[in-house]
Amino acid sequence: MTTLNDRDALLENLGLDAQNKAALGKLLNTGNIAQASEGADGRMKATVRINPDEICWDPSILVLPHGGDLDLELINDDQNTHCALLPSNGDKKFIWLVNHSKGRASLNLDGPGYYWYSSPSGNDEGRGLTAVIVVLGDVPPEARLDRPDQPRPF
């Protein structure tokens, strides 16, 4: 048995942190976590990239402080073509990312909650190019229930 602190080392030892080591793909949810930054106008900003031979969005968990508009930069440093299908209010957003390319997506998410996105091409998703955008925060006060504060989970 190992503890949580050994997670990265264990993934590496077991060969689950890269494509075609122990497993065929890079295991989902083994990537980095990052927070979006927020501009003075309230728009949020972040960059996700695909590093060479990793088949993983970096970060694979992107945290937004609240719902709203996100300007996302997408960079493909890999030597294969990928794409992105991203959640956004209105319609999902799609972009091709050929080898060594850089693109943009502007997304509107009204959270709270988390949203999946992926590269829906050639089973990129199954091999690791599946990631998540987490939206923190609460719904507006007028949408909440008129009742005393209720106990939340420990």
Place this chain on the structure above:
Amino acid sequence: MTTSDYVDAGEAVDQGRLSGKVAGGEIAPPVTENLTYERILDARSEPENWLTYYGTYDGQRYSTLDQINTENVSRIGPAWIFQAGVSGIIAGTSTYSFEATPIVVDGVMFLSGWDGWVWALDGRTGKEIWRYKHAVPFDVSLCCGNVNRGVAVASGKVFFVTANAHVIALDAGTGKRVWDKTYGDVRAGESGTLAPIVVKNLVIVGSSGGEFGVRGHLDAFDVETGEHQWRSYMVPKPGEPGSESWPADGEAWARGGGNCWLTGTFDPETNLLYWGTGNPAPDFDGGVREGDNLYTDSIVAIDVDSGQIRWHYQCTPHDVWDYDSMSECILFERDGRKLLAHFDKNGYMFVLDRTNGERVSITPFVDRITWGAISRDGQVVPKIYPEEEGVEVHFYPGPAGAKEWTHAAYSPKTGWFYVPIQDVGATAARRRREFREGIPYWSAGVAVDIEEAVGYLSAFDADGNEKWRWRNELPMCASVLATAGDLVFAGEPSGEFNAYDARTGDLLWQFQCGSGHHSSPVTYAIDGRQYIAVPVGWGGWAEGFLPGMLGAGHGSALIVFALPEQTPSRGDH
């Protein structure tokens, strides 16, 4: 390496632009611009359209179209199919289901799917005109499936709710968002599943989430601006009328349920909305909420202008079986009396005077009722329910009810109600738990019968006398449509879509749709040709009403039927 080394991939585009259907975005003809309250009020006079959730405000799900009739229905076939299959990972993959009622206005169909989808389609060909997709969080609390029951359309806008409890107005021409309001608290486990209803200048929506211990409510927004007009809670606060039906101490009321998770009906003469409310929370442990628990499991009459409750009738006081009373109240008249009929999950048909809530009759409509009994004078006597901690009891009907949310129809021509019936029991054992916000609050272990589940489609007169019954080896879990062609349409869980003779119950036509039915068929006409449309896609809260079919394929198609085009019109033969 410098930035200039990168190939410019440009800006991400709407996925719909790559669908082969929406070449750069198309515009629907302006059919909804003059869709006013007056027109919706008089919807029966334009049977070529299906203008509001039940077709008309009275909830009858009846159309005066009669081109398709008992003589020729055997010759109808698919006119077109809309395939809504989608790419990407969705919330509630295991529970998504196509449960919407299509709305049709002068040749254009407006339709919602699961997971935040809305489409405008050409009603004659099924070609997609535009689409809208709301981003639904993967971790949204679903109560109890990834489902949506449809849109409302008025004055150039399409209204719908999302699983994360937003009510959204789209431009009916373009599908672009006009306004967007949050009306529920997803952290508390609230969600949205119903089709909104537009009355006067208001779009009215209710909350879902009764299994999470929320406080159910109905909300009204201004059609044009989205400004909030009123909220009506279905569980009274201490001191408010009805609060004496909750424990005086503690906060049981604050987590009491009573959600309005299905669309209500409306009578312009009484100016009242008739809305069914959901179960109290916790569902099965009555010990922590002694009393009748108003206004859960009730038919509530609400003044549409003010949102105030005028009267209520509680179908299952102190419910400990999960018998929501959220289903439709069908408005009809008899002997000059203004009545409403309601087929409750608890197995009884209630007929009330809709001006004051007075009881007219109560009649059982399913064979097996063991949870308790309601006498003709309205006395409710509980018999079997989860009472002792950990002790299993078995009762009929199970928590999905003798009839769940799917709707009955009423034909003014025959004067009969057509009811999809589920005759299924369940075993439950009380397991008391502490309430925690946003965590399911059932307080029981429940298993719905898998082996022994049957159903039927029955016709009842207004006194509750059964006129005919069509038996099925599976429960009937889809809404019924009645037409002036003396036809009744209803789908089966196993995929068959059926047409019956409204007077005899004879099965006249059947088509295997490839997935089970759990939606609401409608009928409409374009250029004199009558169509029957049914969204098909099994799923939803199947563990509650038919766990024996949890493994069935989901499906996601809308199938539209018509007579062959060369068919002579009625009267020519």
